[in-house]
Amino acid sequence: MIPVKCTEQQRAAYTRAVIDQWHAATADQKRRGAQWYATAHEFAAEIAAGDTHKGAGVLAALSANKSWAENCRLARKAFEEGKASGHFRDAINKADRILAGTDPSEVLPMHIKTGFFYLCIADPENPDAVVIDRHAHDIAVQEIYGQRDRGLGAVGRYNMLADCYRAAARQIGEIPSKVQAVTWVAHIERNR
Template sequence: MIPLNVSQLTREQFVRNIITAWHSATPEQRRRGRAWYRGAHELAAKMTDGNPRAGAGVLAALSANKSWSENVRLARQACEVGLTSGHFSDALKKAAQIIEGADPADVLPMERKTGHFFRLIANPADPDAVVIDRHAHDVAVGVTYGQRDRGLSSAGRYALLADCYHEAARRLGERPSTVQAVTWVAHTEGIAGTGTRGSLKAT
């Protein structure tokens, strides 16, 4: 995994890697990346009868280590009939608390990927949130890690990569979340079928 105390030169390389990935995206990938969080927001609202904040919380709570399609399936089931299996007990507990009325911001780890994922689904126009999942990590460092540990549970490592996306976004004149979503689409589609990815991932 990348060290926490990377040099300014290495940090600059991470920013350039993100910008290169942005420019490598096709117009269609860019269109879908730009629309990703808006589409997720609409889905969250439908699942909860017009309460996208709650829907976003349930989706985020159940997102870890799941493909987006599986994430959505579990969240729908949780909202419709409840969910007692299919995920880690902690994730199931958080989803249940949100469905029962708890504010997601009081339940989810807001400083980490899950919290940022919730923020962007709840409000796709959030100017600061950026989701650093395994694919966002690999885009920034320029290496596909596969199943290796990326150390993203470290707040310092998450913040380092988030800062790189913020800087890349500043140079591109885009929101950090837009840069992350577009490069995520391009990257995941680029490694499809290579054995490093499987189905499209949200985490």
């Protein structure tokens, strides 16, 4: 696991790795990555009959350890049936609370991945939100951890990596969520 408190050299190396992955992405990967959250936003609106925040909240609540296709399937099913299923009890309870009308920001852990995933889907142009999932971590540290623990539940480690993505985004001239999505697409496709 990387340290929570990194040196400036380590932070600079993580930021550089994100920038390098951005530059290694093909034009098609950049196009698709740049549209990823906008497309997710449209899907959230579709499944929630126009209530994008509710749709984004349910998607985020049901996202842990699921592929995007499975995440979408579970969220659509939750809206169709009026209740969530097919996930851990905690995720189902959160999704059900959101379905019942509770604001997602009152239900989701807004200081780590799930909360930031909600923010990025709800507002694809959010200038600060960035999702640090296992792939974003591996891109920054330039190592595929596989099933090893990355420690992203530690707020300090999560925030440090998020700050590296924000720094990379400033250098690239893009918002952090788009940098994360483009590098994610390139990383996934390169390591398939």
